[in-house]
Amino acid sequence: MKSIVTKLAAGLVAVSALTGIALAQEYPSQPVTIVVPFAAGGPTDTVTRLVAAAMSEDLGQQVVVQNVGGAGGTLGAGQVAAAANDGYTLLLHHIGMSTAPALYASLPFDPVTDFAPIGLVTEVPMTVVARKDLEPADIGALITFIKENGENITYGNAGIGAASQLCGLLLQDALEVKMTEVPYQGTGPAMTDLLGGQIDMMCDQTTNTTSQIQAGEIKAYAVTTPERVAILPDLPTLAESGVPDFNLSVWHGLYAPAGTDPAIIERLTASLQAALADESVANSFAELGTAPVAADQATPEALAAQLESQIGLWGEVISAAGVSAQ
Known part of the structure; x- marks a missing residue:
């Protein structure tokens, strides 16, 4: 009996394996x-x-x-x-x-x-960016600007739980300051308002900011990774700009x-x-x-x-x- 059961089990395993192979060969149809x-x-x-x-x-x-x-x-x-x-x-x-x-x-x-x-x-690395006419000229000046103006600064993000919001939370925590968050239904609408000057700042992925940065349509201050980004070599990291241990991708x-x-x-x-x-x-x-x-x-x-x-x-x-x- 044990031999029969063993053979049946082995047969089921073999059938299952063959079924999986056939399924993989047919997929996708x-x-x-x-x-x-x-x-x-x-x-x-x-x-x-x-x-x-x-x-x-x-x-x-x-x-x-x-x-x-x-x-x-x-x-x-x-x-x-x-x-x-x-x-x-x-x-x-x-x-x-x-x-x-x-x-x-x-x-x-x-x-x-x-x-x-x-x-x-x-x-994907993230970038700290702002409307192109925001006053600070570099990341050091921006940090000072944020600390001095706090809630008077509007910070756009793609909504609760979005990477852009998480980046903002980490930045505000690191600088011990609160900005006024402006949530959107997605990063696209937030970027549109940043380009139009309706909000002051945001933190977003390079996949969504690189072309605007290179075109001079927005002002870029820093990247959020420990190393600089090859496509944006002039942007310093936050870690080297007075915000130690900041690392977000x-x-x-x-x-x-x-x-x-x-x-x-x-x-x-x-x-x-x-x-x-x-x-x-x-x-x-x-x-x-x-x-x-x-x-x-x-x-x-x-x-x-x-x-x-x-x-x-x-x-x-x-x-x-x-x-x-x-």
Whole structure:
């Protein structure tokens, strides 16, 4: 009897493996949608569209980008968490996946258990920028200006939980000052008002600021990473400008709904790695002040580890700042 049971179990394993192989060979047989949980034109949208175009070539099916903004990115993420786990609805989200548990008392999803990680995509530096006619000439003068004017300064961001808001929180905490925050429904509208002079400052990803900085349409003061950014070599880091230990980059990851077949996840991971190794993607990323992650980071394991560690980190920061979305 034991021998029969053993043979049956082995047969089931073999059938399961063959089914997974067949599924991977058939997938994808229709277009794949990547949901971006923010408005079109923002930095996460820009990154996603570059990756989606390259993945389309690798998968042999169109990869469509769908913007589902609202509620600090939780609306779009919740939509993907509830989607069929067949590999045709994915999520490309940023650092907000790790901040949401601390910001929202009730979420329509669990970032860890309701998603199957596919891989990290990129880590984007941020820039401290202002309307082009703001008085301070450099970062030292800006720090003094912020300390002297505090709440008279309007600071735009993409809403609660957005990377632009988190950067502002860290900066205000480091300088021990409060500015007047002006939240928007996405970074795109915030940038529009900054360009128009309706707000004074913001902190945003290089993917959304580099072209405006280079065109002289906004004034740039510093980057938020420990090292200077190659595309913006004249911008000092905050750490070298009197704000010690300031280090913030915005990581992005690709996810599928939990329960997606491992063979499909493996195929998507391979496609993501192929997209990030594409020379045109790397060149486009470089023009935006960032770079694709290494292949060993574009994996489910690396993304899962990043998400877990960042949930703990941002939980402490957000709790100390007393910020919540509800």
